Each structure stands twice: as structure tokens, then as C-alpha cells.
Amino acid sequence: MKGVITTNIQFKKGVLELCVLSMLTRRDFYGYEIVDHISEYITISEGTIYPLLRRFDKEGYVETYLEESTGGPARKYYRLTAKGEETYEELKEEWFSFVDNVNQLVGGTVNE
Amino acid sequence: MNKVGYLNTLRKCLSSLPQDEIEDIIRDYREHFDVGISKGKTEEEISEELGSPVEIAKEYGVSPNFFRYERVVSDEVDNDSYYNEEGRKEKFSIPALVFWIFVMVMAGLPILISLYAVLISFFVTAGAVIISGISVAGISLFKLTTIGVGPFLFYFGMALCLIGLGGVLINFLIWLTKKMFYLTGSIFNGIKRSVVGGY
Numbered sequence: 587m588k589g590v591i592t593t594n595i596q597f598k599k600g601v602l603e604l605c606v607l608s609m610l611t612r613r614d615f616y617g618y619e620i621v622d623h624i625s626e627y628i629t630i631s632e633g634t635i636y637p638l639l640r641r642f643d644k645e646g647y648v649e650t651y652l653e654e655s656t657g658g659p660a661r662k663y664y665r666l667t668a669k670g671e672e673t674y675e676e677l678k679e680e681w682f683s684f685v686d687n688v689n690q691l692v693g694g695t696v697n698e
Numbered sequence: 699m700n701k702v703g704y705l706n707t708l709r710k711c712l713s714s715l716p717q718d719e720i721e722d723i724i725r726d727y728r729e730h731f732d733v734g735i736s737k738g739k740t741e742e743e744i745s746e747e748l749g750s751p752v753e754i755a756k757e758y759g760v761s762p763n764f765f766r767y768e769r770v771v772s773d774e775v776d777n778d779s780y781y782n783e784e785g786r787k788e789k790f791s792i793p794a795l796v797f798w799i800f801v802m803v804m805a806g807l808p809i810l811i812s813l814y815a816v817l818i819s820f821f822v823t824a825g826a827v828i829i830s831g832i833s834v835a836g837i838s839l840f841k842l843t844t845i846g847v848g849p850f851l852f853y854f855g856m857a858l859c860l861i862g863l864g865g866v867l868i869n870f871l872i873w874l875t876k877k878m879f880y881l882t883g884s885i886f887n888g889i890k891r892s893v894v895g896g897y
Binding site for chain 1: 722723725726727728729730732733734736747748749750751753754757758
């Protein structure tokens, strides 16, 4: 386990969005991969990632397409759209400035 | 919970959404199960990791109120913990049991017993009507020679009427008995549900 985050649910949901978008900037993934990868880092009911992916789809952050796999069910892949990329950049900036601010507030943990 | 049980429960939890959306969502979770299984996980593990179908449905925009009024969880899920977040009683509740025993002893049973007593007395009445009809018919036939044809036809006709009336009465009582059994069953089921909890 790599420094698993276990914090309150609302906060986690926001972070979750950023993490999923960030994954999708690298390549297209199918649902199970996303869930599996995210849950390696964040403790969350895995079932709640699919609603998020569906919302991304509705809001146009991602596109989906089905692809047959060898010896398995067809898999629904998620591909980041230009709009999704924009959102990702915004969220990422928000996140970093948030983390910076918290670090400054908490002090101690930052090199002075 | 296994794959089928989980998907069925999820489907019920989502049932306030449009049908095509439900199918779409269920498709995603079915894929998740299938991929998980092909990677060597058990259906139970995957269900566990996915978490509560109720919570998932809420994420899809199903109103939390929906779960207060709808029976969404199938029998096979009863002994699982998915409904705990909903504050449903799942364990055996002693206070509820004591309360219901009190109510039943004080009010329920006396009423039920007297209703059944009335029912039985109706059956006896119907039986008596039929028997008296038969006996009148028998006697009038037996006395045919002494009373003459006219009175005989009168008595015999009356007897047939009585038998018919009794038959109708019995039919009605059988129907009434079924209703009574159904009512009694519902009462005890309701009590059981409030004591043991769940659906």
C-alpha cells in the first residue's frame, strides 16, 4: 500500500475526479483498470467511480467506445476530450494551490 | 453477495431512473464483474469492493428518499450489511418483540380469537340450516301418504330452499375464512418484520 489516503468522503470525491482525469491524460482506460488503479491509492467504495465516469461522459469530459477483448467481455474505454483536458488543467491548478496553501498553514511540514 | 444478486439489487436501487439508463449502468457493472472474475477474483470479493448498491444509486442521482419507501433489497441480500447505512433494523429487536407480545395479548389475540369464534359459529349455523333442510325433506317424504301431495310439495320445496341457502352460506364462509387467514398471516408477518427487521 502506498500512503493510502483515508479522509472524509466529500473531499475524496473531489480528489477522485482529479485522479481519474489525470489517469486519462496518459492513455485510454477501461472501467475496471481505472477502478483498480485508483483504489490502490485511495480507499473508496469502488462502485462509486462508475457514477463519476458516467457524469464525465455526460458533461463531455470523456468519450466512450466499446472494444472487444480476447476471451472476455467487450470493454468500455474512456477517452479524454479536449474539454476534459481543460477541466483537468483547472482542477490540477486548484489542487496544487490548495496543497501549497495547506502546507503553508500547517507549517512545520514545509522547508523554511 | 454474488454477481447476479448484486446486479439485481443494484437494478432495484436504480429503478426510479429511465430504463435505458439503468441498462447502461448495469452493463458497466456487469463488465466490472466479468473482468474481475477473469482476473481471478471471486464474485463476493468484487461485490464487497464495489460497496453498497444503495450508495451507488445515490451517486447516480436516485433520491435518498427513494430508499425509505421502496423495497429495493431482495431476500438473498437480507443477511448482508448493505442496508446498514439506511438505518434499517437488521438484528433481532427485543423491545419490538416485547411490545408486540404486549399488543397481541392485550388487543390482537382477543379480537382475533373472537373473530374466529364468530366464524366457527357461522359454520355451525350453516351446517344446521342444511341439516334441517335435509330432515324436513326426509320427514315430508316419509309422511307423504298422511299429509297429501299439496303440503308435501310445500314442505319439500321449503327444504330444498334451506339446503340451497346453507350451501350459499358455506361458500361465503369459506371465502371469509380465506380472508381471515390472509389477515392473520399479514399481522404476524408485519410483527415478524418489525422484530427481525429487513425485508
